[in-house]
Amino acid sequence: MTGFLSDLVQYQGLFRMVTVLGIGGTFQIGFQISTITYMSQHVKAFINETWLERYGYPIHQDNLLFLWSITVSIFGIGGLLGSSGSRYLTVKYGKKKCLLCNNLLMIVAASIMGCSKIARSFEMILIGRFMCGVSAGLCVPLHHQYVGEISPRKLRGFANSTSSFFWSLGKAVGQISGQRELLGSQSLWPMLMASCGLPALVQLVTLPFFPESPPYLLMHKGDQEGCKKAIRQLWGEGHHQAEIDDIMKEKATMKNTKILSVLELMKEPAFRWQLYMIVILTATVQLCGINAIYFYTFEVLQAAGFDERMISYMTLSVGLSELVAAVVCSSIIERLGRKVLIRGGYLTMGSLLAGITVTLSLQDWYFWMPYCSLCLIILFVVVFGVGPAGATVSIRVEIFKLSCRPPAFVISAVMNWMGVFVIGTTFPFIVERLKHFCFLIFMGVLFTSGIIIHLFLPETKGKSIVEITEEFNKLNFKKKRIPTTPHHVTEDHTFCTRL
Secondary structure: OHHHHHHHHHOHHHHHHHHHHHHOOHHHHHHHHHHHHHHHHHHHHHHHHHHHHHHOOOOOHHHHHHHHHHHHHHHHHHHHHHHHOHHHHHHHHOHHHHHHHHHHHHHHHHHHHHOHHHHOOOHHHHHHHHHHHHHHHHHHHHHHHHHHHHOOHHHHHHHHHHHHHHHHHHHHHHHHHOOOOOOOOOOOHHHHHHOOHHHHHHHHHHHHHOOOOHHHHHHOOOOHHHHHHHHHHHHOOOEOHHHHHHHHHHHHHOOOOOOOOHHHHHHOHHHHHHHHHHHHHHHHHHHOOHHHHHHHHHHHHHHOOOOHHHHHHHHHHHHHHHHHHHHHHHHHHHHHOHHHHHHHHHHHHHHHHHHHHHHHHOOOOOOOHHHHHHHHHHHHHHHHHHHHHHHHHHHHHHOOOOOOHHHHHHHHHHHHHHHHHHHHHHHHHHHHHHHHHHHHHHHHHHHHHHHHHHHHOOOOOOOOHHHHHHHHHHHHOOOOOOOOOOOOOOHHHOOOOEO
């Protein structure tokens, strides 16, 4: 505890910036995902009213469902577009400028959606949702990269895991705001839809007071003084030679400061296993069953005989459990390591899915079985938040050098958004055919991924990017001579670090 408090004082600039990045980063995704559920009935009614005013007859039910599905899915299409352009924009303008402009886009989108009811135009909701998706698709990879690059080695896992905390926080705040007693009412739902502009405004106002990431300033801008100033602002006064040496070693191993394209990264044999790992981790997050769990929570509570008004509050408890779990993950990730949390999380989640399948099969036999299902569902969400949710983000940042981090995050983000879209369209059909036995598919994915992680993913806790790369070289060049990595920093790049 004493060590944490001393770090809190020493690195207060870092903690402030992590907070600012989170509010305008993954918080937005969690908020958008949770609030859309509470607006569904109101938006459908608004579409029907608008249609009746324009054409004199109510909209056909099939057309209404189609427009609503487009309203939901267009967010994912925008996210796919935004994440695809993140590499180009990051290289050309830097992360800080991209985030500032991205906030303007989110504020404009929020304004358009907020005015849709006054303008009597449901098309404005579609336009705003698409723009929100583009903004979210761009801000998430920028958030992950930015946090990873501004963190010292001993706090890197903690800082990276805060991405999942802000994701869960966004979900919880969205669930609270969406209650009918607050902004989820028939008259206030446009304010709920427009409230995504508030976090963007907070980041837009505060981010200019923080620096660009030190590795970016030194390796791509050649600005040593700017790098030292940024480190002083984020990490406080003191000796930071080890971290600066890590940056210089990484720079010494780069042939040039050119950021690789997505195609160049995929062709590069030196990063083959890093790509394998990021594909497995991204796919497992989509196929671990967390979305199915949220889908079944409502049905399980209904089967238990709870009042429908109480179900929304009990569903909120599941979201709050994930938030608490994210806090726990941030506090233990530097002690246990990333690999232990991911591997143990996968195997535990797979076992819990087996138990959930059994209890759902027997819930008509015993009156207390739905309560068992609910307990297992909450435990599943907690394990996901404590383990894979936070540790996966940290691994994504740590296994790639700065030169290939942007294209790697493009690949990961595109896979993630495609997974959201595909699973969102196919999952209802899977549930209709398999019912609760669909969890067996997710269980098989979790056990398989856990074994692969155990066998091939090196632990990254407390290691520099160069050391992690050397671990992967043992896999990438198994039958070849491993390229030697320089472990020295030339005198030309050495400078005093008594900041």
